[in-house]
Amino acid sequence: MMENFDLTALTQTYLIPWGINIVLALVIFIVGRIVVNIIASIVRKLLGRAKMDDILIDFISSILRTALLLFVIIAALDQLGVDTTSLIALLGAAGLAVGLALQGSLQNFASGVMLIVFRPFKAGDFVEAGGVSGVVEKISIFSTMMRTGDNREIIIPNGSIYGGTITNFSARETRRIDMVFGIGYDDDIKKAHEILRKLSDSDDRILKDPEVTIAVAELADSSVNFVVRPWVKSGDYWAVKFDFTEKVKLTFDEQGISIPYPQMDVHTTKS
Secondary structure, three states, X not given: OHHHOOXXXXXHHHHHXXXXXXXXXXXXXXXXXXXXXXXXXXXXXXXXXXXXXXXXXXXHHHXXXXXXXXXXHXXXXXXXXXXXXXXXXXXXXXXXXXXXXXXXXXXXXXXXXXXXXXXXXXXXXXXXXOOEEEEEEEEOOOXXXXXXXXXXXXXXXXXXXHOOOOEXXXXXXXXXXXXXXXXXXOOOHHHHHHHHHHHHHHOOOEOOOOOOEEEEEEEOOXXXXXXXXXXXXXXXXXXXXXXXXXXXXXXXXXXXXXXOOOOOOOOOOOX
16 A cells, blocks of 8 residues: 555645645735735824824724735635635625624714714813713714713713714804893993993903993893893803803992892772
8 A cells, every 4th residue: 555655746746735825825924914014004104194083093004904914814815725705705794794783883983983084073172962061081983971060971972973963162262152131121221331341341351352242132021131242262151151140240239230030010900
């Protein structure tokens, strides 16, 4: 039996071709992996120069590296004689199944990419989005973390944010405060107007340009309503609003200007 064993034929028919294929497959994998890392590094630098968000840079680089590495592995397996057609079909079917199972997560992911690319807000902005108002703490691929005024931490899916209206209160350097103050019909309108003007002029946080709007806006059922609309820096909005409201009440009390509450005069007649 050993006499029928042809080592030379075995070597030339199987060992040498298989050895060459294995070596070539390793070369394809090693060189391909090096090339993938180089390409991913170049893409990362280009995205960094474009001043894109670090989260998006990391994500794009990771996806690109994974996709290219998968291509290298398929090329190496093809060199070994493995039927990669069925493997590609299997990967496609698995990808479809995962996509259907994670449909909600993919929506949040797509919305996260859009939020990072178009940047309707950034960390530190005070926004109203997804039915929540608060300061943006962190923007990730799938969700956004916000801190409310009472220091609660709320995590909102990005799909809920990007699919609705986003109000960014920090997008502009200045904001207008809209306030309404009512006085009695028997009070001196000119005196009330002068008090409101002096209070606005005495607050250094209120901007001179644009000028403060102070005017009689409505003759209501129980009061004459003044509108006061000063412009302030966005960071001073609530402090000025609260302080100004308190000063108006105290000054009106000192100057004898009433702030009426809803009331009704009832007249009776004798029949």
